[in-house]
Amino acid sequence: MVHSMTAFSRQDLEADWGSLQLELRSVNQRYLEPHFRLxxxxxxxxxxxxxxxxxxxARGKIECTLRFDASDKxxxxxxxxxxxxxxxxxxxxxxxxxxxxxxPDALAMLGHPGVLExxxxxxxxxxxxxxxxxxxxxxxxxxxxxREGEQxxxxxxxxxxxxxxxxxxxxxxxxxxxxxxxxxxxxKLANLNVELDPHRLEAEVVLMAQKADVAEELDRLDTHVTExxxxxxxxxxxxxxxxxxxxxxxxxxxxLSSKSVVADTTRCAVELKVxxxxxxxxxxxxx
Numbered sequence: 001m002v003h004s005m006t007a008f009s010r011q012d013l014e015a016d017w018g019s020l021q022l023e024l025r026s027v028n029q030r031y032l033e034p035h036f037r038l039x040x041x042x043x044x045x046x047x048x049x050x051x052x053x054x055x056x057x058a059r060g061k062i063e064c065t066l067r068f069d070a071s072d073k074x075x076x077x078x079x080x081x082x083x084x085x086x087x088x089x090x091x092x093x094x095x096x097x098x099x100x101x102x103x104p105d106a107l108a109m110l111g112h113p114g115v116l117e118x119x120x121x122x123x124x125x126x127x128x129x130x131x132x133x134x135x136x137x138x139x140x141x142x143x144x145x146x147r148e149g150e151q152x153x154x155x156x157x158x159x160x161x162x163x164x165x166x167x168x169x170x171x172x173x174x175x176x177x178x179x180x181x182x183x184x185x186x187x188k189l190a191n192l193n194v195e196l197d198p199h200r201l202e203a204e205v206v207l208m209a210q211k212a213d214v215a216e217e218l219d220r221l222d223t224h225v226t227e228x229x230x231x232x233x234x235x236x237x238x239x240x241x242x243x244x245x246x247x248x249x250x251x252x253x254x255x256l257s258s259k260s261v262v263a264d265t266t267r268c269a270v271e272l273k274v275x276x277x278x279x280x281x282x283x284x285x286x287x
Contacts, residue, residue, distance in 0.1 A: 002286060003287040005027060005145065006028060011133040011136055018069050018070040020066065024138065024141045026145065028059075032059055036066075037064070038064075041126075045130055052134065058287055068130075156279050159279050160279075163249075164225055171218050173264055214259050224249045228279075243280070243284075250273065253269055256268070257273070
């Protein structure tokens, strides 16, 4: 299956301890290049995120942004009434036994261990939720890359079909092109009132045919088109192989253009280059 390197995924979560927002952005890149923006409290999640990316993706620049906002509840304070009652009872006994002893004020009593409790923040719960969000976001990202990859595949296959038709057109017209060259040569000689030995004329025609012969180039174009189609059906990353095949297709199109002796083959060579360049641009986004 063809996978694009361009996709976006976002996950949001609201909980008692606060809110999380996670975004994954993917664009084309020669290698896998992840970048992370995480809150300091959740920085230790990065190694796990990085390993997960390596297992699912082969190429692309990946930007992972995680935002965390703690709720007011996690910063709140509450009084442990049972603990306060026990402390008050103990102080009453002390006062009854030692009335001259100075009793603590309210602030000092709140400072006694266990009387004042913080709402606290369960970081383990936050990290567990963040890991689950990342897993879902990565699944969505991979699915998005696959969907766009299928669209790229369809565009490339359209151009492969067009290239195949152009190659067939040139192949079909080659006998006519060679015959037209022979006729033009004979007309030039007739206009010049030059008599040429038939064997010499035939030798000149053969030489012209050899110079204009593009059968090998047409065969290689067909071979490369077939290989591109085969690669589009392979599993795993294929972008680099496709890019190499575009170079080979372009090489044959240039040779075809250089050997062109009539406007028809020149036009076909130009159209080939346009189609190959369009495919090359699409392939830059394929994993």
